[in-house]
Amino acid sequence: MIKPYTITKIREETNDAKTVFFSITKTEEKPCGGFKVYTLESTIYVSKEEDMDQVIFNALEKSDWI
């Protein structure tokens, strides 16, 4: 199973929550030819009740990174 993003670090927070550091890369074709590669490095707060992968995946899908 592969994921479209890479988790680079997880920081434990109070109340069993986590701050997850991750990166994702996407490539877009430029109108005049060639490609531009974008890499996003970000963090997301995941509460105790939430599934870490689903939280990251949903956020990236909504923002067109996936």
Add this chain to the structure above:
Amino acid sequence: MSDSLFKLDNTRVDNVPISEDESSPLFDKLKEVFPWVKNINYNGISNPYQHEILNETVMRTCVPTATVESMIGKKVASAHRLFALDSKTSMLYVTNLFQDENPPWVTDDMFIIGVTEHFEELNRPINPLMLTFKEYFFVASDSLISSYNPSFLENKDSDTVFSALVVDDEIKTIRKYNDFVKDGNDFLINWQSVYFLFAKKARRMDLIRELFNKDFVIPA
């Protein structure tokens, strides 16, 4: 036009670059089944065709290699996503330089240049059959190709390669690819230049020597 795939029954499947108008209706068709697909994340899409192993209608998209390399942590020669329209499943697959021992079905009159590696993706249902086969890209003597399909020799040029879909060390079918390397690249103009590049990167000059020792391989 990017590559054209020819199945053993001579069905032709074109892979259309996203920059061509013809790609839009193909993406529309794909998104009827896979609404999460976004054109911008791909650089090519194929016509629908019947897959030889999956036995269902599929469409193949080209995924930019940089995107996939960040996901799997290694360099690849090419990357694609295969969508099975009937089962509503998909998989990501990459093509790597072939560096292993030859499988038992390889004969002296063929040379394997690449092989696929298949991946299940998070939140994307997969057809289990997608993980049961591999596609081996190869070059071969005309007599071997002719034994599978004589018409595969028509319009064969320096950018034609063949592939075998293999399950459990058994060849299930053979394909032909024309225009294997995308148009518009001044350096990578045929499969030999691509193979040379990746073999050199992998420090496998022995593979290049072995390739050109084959009498059916003529330097382009």
